[in-house]
Amino acid sequence: MSGLVFDEFYESYFDRVGRALVLAGADRDQARDAAQEAFTRALRRWRKVRDMDRPDGWVYVVAMNLLRDKWRRTARHGERGPTLDGDGVDNTSAVATRLSVREAIATLPPRQRQAVVLRYFADLPLADVADAMGCATGTVKATLHQAMQSMRIELDDTEDDDADR
Amino acid sequence: MPTDELRGELTTLADEIEPFAGDVQAVHRRVRSRRVIATALVTAALVVIVASTVAVAGHRNAGKVNVTGTGSKEVSADKMSHFDLIVVPATPAVQDVLDASRLVDEYALIPHGDRSPPGDRSLDSLLLRPIDAFCALQTRDGYAVVAKSDAHALAATLTLALSGRATVYDVPFGSDIEFFMKVDASRAQTDSLRNALAADGDVRSFVHLSREDAYAVFKKDFAEQPALIASTKASDLPESFRVILEPGRSIAAVVRRYEQAAGLDTAITVHPEALFHPASTPASSATAVSPCRGR
Numbered sequence: 001m002s003g004l005v006f007d008e009f010y011e012s013y014f015d016r017v018g019r020a021l022v023l024a025g026a027d028r029d030q031a032r033d034a035a036q037e038a039f040t041r042a043l044r045r046w047r048k049v050r051d052m053d054r055p056d057g058w059v060y061v062v063a064m065n066l067l068r069d070k071w072r073r074t075a076r077h078g079e080r081g082p083t084l085d086g087d088g089v090d091n092t093s094a095v096a097t098r099l100s101v102r103e104a105i106a107t108l109p110p111r112q113r114q115a116v117v118l119r120y121f122a123d124l125p126l127a128d129v130a131d132a133m134g135c136a137t138g139t140v141k142a143t144l145h146q147a148m149q150s151m152r153i154e155l156d157d158t159e160d161d162d163a164d165r
Numbered sequence: 166m167p168t169d170e171l172r173g174e175l176t177t178l179a180d181e182i183e184p185f186a187g188d189v190q191a192v193h194r195r196v197r198s199r200r201v202i203a204t205a206l207v208t209a210a211l212v213v214i215v216a217s218t219v220a221v222a223g224h225r226n227a228g229k230v231n232v233t234g235t236g237s238k239e240v241s242a243d244k245m246s247h248f249d250l251i252v253v254p255a256t257p258a259v260q261d262v263l264d265a266s267r268l269v270d271e272y273a274l275i276p277h278g279d280r281s282p283p284g285d286r287s288l289d290s291l292l293l294r295p296i297d298a299f300c301a302l303q304t305r306d307g308y309a310v311v312a313k314s315d316a317h318a319l320a321a322t323l324t325l326a327l328s329g330r331a332t333v334y335d336v337p338f339g340s341d342i343e344f345f346m347k348v349d350a351s352r353a354q355t356d357s358l359r360n361a362l363a364a365d366g367d368v369r370s371f372v373h374l375s376r377e378d379a380y381a382v383f384k385k386d387f388a389e390q391p392a393l394i395a396s397t398k399a400s401d402l403p404e405s406f407r408v409i410l411e412p413g414r415s416i417a418a419v420v421r422r423y424e425q426a427a428g429l430d431t432a433i434t435v436h437p438e439a440l441f442h443p444a445s446t447p448a449s450s451a452t453a454v455s456p457c458r459g460r
Contacts, residue, residue: 018185101174
């Protein structure tokens with residue numbers, strides 16, 4: 001990845017990072033700001049980030065941390081959990097099963113939702129999810145497990161033990 | 166529903182979200198306006214490092230250290246937000262002393278390498294160059310050390326304890342802040358912050374960096390990105406103040422004190438990243454003026 005050019009990296013991933021943050025519960029402005037700041041930090045240490053296995057993973061982790069800091073500061077997050085059926089999501093095109101997943105995700109506590117998005121949308125290894133959540137990988141597994149249970153999704157056994165997919 | 170289906174559903178959900186139009190130029194602008202702090206530590210340290218090479222001889226036993234038996238205090242460099250001392254070289258004997266000293270909070274390995282500032286005359290004169298520590302670090306690894314409380318007491322203790330085995334460089338002001346003005350800040354706003362800093366009891370000293378100074382640093386930081394340099398003028402960059410606090414004062418408190426100041430864009434607290442990741446370029450590159458010549 002040493003030849004990775006920042007501008008191309010940005011074009012490839014900015015949209016995806018923004019969407020991940022919305023899935024995790026951010027509103028559009030929060031998602032855009034956190035993503036932009038995370039990419040800014042990536043550019044500032046680009047030589048290091050570009051050589052990582054997953055430069056995008058680094059950005060996801062930083063952006064998610066920024067988002068959580070933001071929520072913590074505004075404290076709004078505690079009063080009213082972020083919703084998924086805001087302006088960003090077009091409900092009309094949702095089919096029934098999708099709607100049920102959406103509802104299931106929307107009812108998850110914030111930490112569970114973040115873990116699910118980082119693991120199953122951003123496709124980060126458990127260790128990176130743990131970094132983003134500021135906890136141990138074991139805790140991530142437990143959090144994912146709880147999320148899956150409340151969404152009634154069977155966690156593949158192999159996946160549960162796979163520390164570094 | 167197995168997890169693969171969840172992945173699929175998440176992707177579908179994400180596809181329904183209105184696309185985010187990125188603005189990569191805004192990222193470049195933001196980095197420009199903050200510049201890169203990566204080398205700021207080096208230059209800040211260049212400003213402040215006072216090599217305490219005294220008392221190398223004698224009193225070999227006077228610096229008896231207190232053994233706590235708590236094991237190694239070595240941490241990885243990215244765990245450090247600041248440091249108080251530099252000790253060169255990094256040897257097991259030095260490590261033993263650091264681990265044993267009650268006054269040491271933690272320390273991190275500094276890999277050897279070149280950290281000389283650009284051979285830019287204006288920058289040279291701006292930054293005093295008491296850089297014995299950096300010269301020592303060109304060829305030997307060292308440790309960055311954080312004091313538990315009193316950095317000066319630690320410097321004195323370690324200097325005695327390590328006498329003949331290592332040199333202790335006192336960086337009397339491990340804490341550091343750089344205040345960046347907005348690019349369009351007025352002269353009056355800049356002067357106002359300058360006066361406030363000069364009158365602030367928590368501030369030991371500060372240096373004002375003009376746009377031209379900023380540009381010199383910028384060119385160095387982005388030497389690998391000529392297009393970015395070409396598209397940037399000194400007038401695109403903000404003025405800034407590099408602030409050295411009195412020992413033991415809270416960085417966060419000082420940052421809060423000024424965060425509402427007119428014309429101020431942001432305050433960055435220095436992370437010693439550059440120290441721990443030296444440039445691989447040798448000091449003898451064509452234009453560089455080696456600061457260690459004759460030392």
